[in-house]
Amino acid sequence: MxxxxxxxxxxxxxxxxxxxxxxxGRLLDTVVAPAEVLSxxxxxxxxxxxxxxxxxxxxxxxxxxxxxxxxxxANQVGVPLRVFSLDVSEHPxxxxxxxxxxxxxxxxxxxxxxxxxxxxCMSVPDFTGDVKRATRLVVRGQLPxxxxxxxxxxxxxxxxxxxxxxxHTNGFLFLDRAAGAHAIHPRQTYL
Amino acid sequence: MSSFAITVVGHDKPGIIAAVTKALAxxxxxxxxxxxxxxxxxxxxTLLVSVEADQTEIxxxxxxxxxxxxxxxxLPMPEAGHDDLGAxxxxxxxxxGADRPGIVATLTGALADQGGNITNLxxxxxxxxxxxxxxxxxxxxxxxxxxxxxxxxxxxxxGVSLSMNAADEDVL
Numbered sequence: 001m002x003x004x005x006x007x008x009x010x011x012x013x014x015x016x017x018x019x020x021x022x023x024x025g026r027l028l029d030t031v032v033a034p035a036e037v038l039s040x041x042x043x044x045x046x047x048x049x050x051x052x053x054x055x056x057x058x059x060x061x062x063x064x065x066x067x068x069x070x071x072x073x074a075n076q077v078g079v080p081l082r083v084f085s086l087d088v089s090e091h092p093x094x095x096x097x098x099x100x101x102x103x104x105x106x107x108x109x110x111x112x113x114x115x116x117x118x119x120x121c122m123s124v125p126d127f128t129g130d131v132k133r134a135t136r137l138v139v140r141g142q143l144p145x146x147x148x149x150x151x152x153x154x155x156x157x158x159x160x161x162x163x164x165x166x167x168h169t170n171g172f173l174f175l176d177r178a179a180g181a182h183a184i185h186p187r188q189t190y191l
Numbered sequence: 192m193s194s195f196a197i198t199v200v201g202h203d204k205p206g207i208i209a210a211v212t213k214a215l216a217x218x219x220x221x222x223x224x225x226x227x228x229x230x231x232x233x234x235x236x237t238l239l240v241s242v243e244a245d246q247t248e249i250x251x252x253x254x255x256x257x258x259x260x261x262x263x264x265x266l267p268m269p270e271a272g273h274d275d276l277g278a279x280x281x282x283x284x285x286x287x288g289a290d291r292p293g294i295v296a297t298l299t300g301a302l303a304d305q306g307g308n309i310t311n312l313x314x315x316x317x318x319x320x321x322x323x324x325x326x327x328x329x330x331x332x333x334x335x336x337x338x339x340x341x342x343x344x345x346x347x348x349x350g351v352s353l354s355m356n357a358a359d360e361d362v363l
Contacts, residue, residue, distance in 0.1 A: 068362050157361070161363050182226070
């Protein structure tokens with residue numbers, strides 16, 4: 001962890017990740033469970049590979065057009081690589097926010113202060129689940145195009161969403177994290 | 192393909208579920224939705240099974256597990272589980288306090304009067320402490336704040352605490 005990160009307070013903070021320029025993204029269809037690609041660990045990706053750069057752009061484009069979507073992992077569009085997009089800037093539960101970004105080969109370095117919440121997933125449209133997630137998180141990953149490693153601390157909803165997406169890249173769905181036998185529910189459609 | 196609701200209630204011991212599902216599987220039965228819990232230590236299981244067999248065959252397949260202290264019943268089920276409520280919103284109601292008769296009857300009666308449909312309910316009594324959880328769907332036409340106010344008032348009369356919150360889920 002860099003000094004600048006470690007010295008940051010846990011107070012509300014906004015530090016947008018500056019993304020390298022990406023090509024125009026294409027809209028990709030979402031894979032729905034049960035599907036092997038969602039339940040298998042994804043492989044490391046080369047962030048400088050033109051195909052991975054295009055994938056990063058596609059994930060952002062596909063995430064933007066899906067109503068309420070705050071994140072999309074590559075295996076959710078059928079590509080078994082450790083890449084995902086994230087943008088929680090419009091979500092009411094967000095505190096710290098790093099904007100819209102794509103991370104490659106991301107991993108969690110620290111996770112603390114678990115809280116339980118009910119979550120759903122575009123790849124599991126018929127269920128929701130009560131899942132415990134850390135609300136304080138330190139993650140690191142590479143940016144597409146440059147391959148630069150970034151490491152940052154976040155909290156609240158961005159922390160939860162990052163764990164959900166990194167779980168995808170490791171082949172886990174929220175169904176794998178459900179807190180007990182009665183923690184999975186048929187999906188409700190709220191007004 | 193027919194659908195049956197099977198209930199198994201009684202003295203708890205290891206292996207009940209394994210034995211019953213093995214017998215059902217041998218008759219081609221597929222366990223669909225099911226829920227099992229211990230109610231003050233008693234085994235309580237309800238499961239929906241789809242199967243090509245008729246009711247007599249299914250009853251015969253599970254009959255060996257019935258005993259003086261374990262009840263097994265088989266009921267044929269229609270295709271549709273419930274009426275379509277139309278547009279609705281979902282809420283969680285949590286109640287806790289000293290136990291007394293009538294808490295569930297009073298609160299669920301008020302919900303039913305408002306057209307609320309219960310989708311999950313759990314009650315637990317340990318010593319004198321009573322805990323009740325209710326998941327409800329309220330039709331769009333119903334004023335949820337008014338329902339919450341009514342429930343809170345009834346709970347106060349019963350001497351228990353009640354909170355009602357909009358069901359909250361995040362799609363990630």
